[in-house]
Amino acid sequence: MTNTAFGSAEPAVLVLEDGTRFEGAAYGKTGTTLGEVVFTTGMSGYQETLTDPSYAGQIVVMTAPHIGITGVNKTDMESDRIWVSGYVVRDPSRRVSNFRSEGTLDDNLVEDDVVGISGIDTRALTRHIRSAGSMRGGIFSGADYSSDAEALVAAVNAGEQMAGLSLSATVSTTENYTLPATTERIGSIAVLDLGVKRATLGYLADQGFDVIVVPQNITPDGLLALKTDAFFFSNGPGDPAAASGQVEVLRAGLRAGLPYFGICFGNQLLGRALGFDTYKLPFGHRGINQPVLDKATGKVEITSQNHGFAVDLPIEGSHESPEGFGKVEVSHYSLNDNVVEGLRCLDIPAFSVQYHPESAAGPHDAHYLFARFREVVLAGKGESK
Secondary structure, three states, X not given: OOOHHHOOOOEEEEEEOOOOEEEEEEEEEOOEEEEEEEEEOOOOOHHHHHOOHHHEOEEEEEOOOEEOOOOEOOOOOOOOOOOEOEEEOOEEOOOOOOOOOOEXXXXXXXXXXXXXXXXXXXXXXXXXXXXXXXXXEEEEEHHHHHOOHHHHHHHHHOOOOOOOOEOHHHHOOOOOEEEOOOOOOOEEEEEEOOOOOHXXXXXXXXXXXXXXXXXXXXXXXXXXXXXXXXXEEOOOOEOHHHOHHHHHHHHHHHHOOOOEXXXXXXXXXXXXXXXXXXXXXEEEEEEEEEEEEEOOOOEEEEEEEEEEEEEEOOOOOEEEOOOOOOEEEEEEEEOOOOOEEEEEEOOOOEEEEOOOOOOOOOOOOOOHHXXXXXXXXXXXXXXXX
């Protein structure tokens, strides 16, 4: 294994679409990769971040300076593979020091063909993105490292924009599969896999649901034919404005009276299903330390987040759904920038949050939402447990 932390690796460069360059060392696989450059503020949980399908299409910058000390293991993977398009760290760990480790992060990146860069000033890069906004970028090592600077900028600017991009088909399952309830069964739930994490499925099963995971291209009739007691839309990558098919599926479920719970991308799609717009944030919310206010309780939750889009809705008052679903209110909002972090329908059994309550990785402040949804489903069946 090449020791990327101490200068023996090949040179690499990160190039942003505005021409900004950061010289460093190759980390992970040597080669070229393109994507949207974003930063995440978590000081731990790098393996959950890497295997979160919501990061598909993105080059992820770690703001914590020292990465890799705990190695990697199968238990902490939130999917079958690493999904990031590229990885940027300041100081890769020279060694692994954790009793749960089954391998090194360096080797894991190589195995999953992830091109990365190390040894750059990630603080300066983060400050640049905070000022200019997330932008396209590319990591170049190996033969492409020596290419003309203007050619590298041109290659970056030829890459896809995240706005308007649909990535659900890239990360979703291609066929149905079921996880049985792990506690006393209360019913079944259809989970639309838009990039779902394993922890999310496990927590739903822990609430007494038989979890039926379905592909992102399921039709409205296909969803209703499952005859489940509830449905759920997961987190995932891409622009919610490019997910018109999933929005129609969501509307069909709501019109059928099925209780709904959505997280992250599922929150944005609920907003669009109700008839509201979404928009792209300048640099998004990514990390495991994002403060959110629950308006109903006044409680501040520290949450795990990964999103670059948000629902466009005033955080105060109730709002009439343009699609005829009754009144809707913003249930949670970000204390950093007042961005909508949750929706609650007042006339139908549906709610959603913009963050990741499964806490993989992250604090457990929002885990109660799974139990809350269980109570919503039971109340609809005339039961209470």
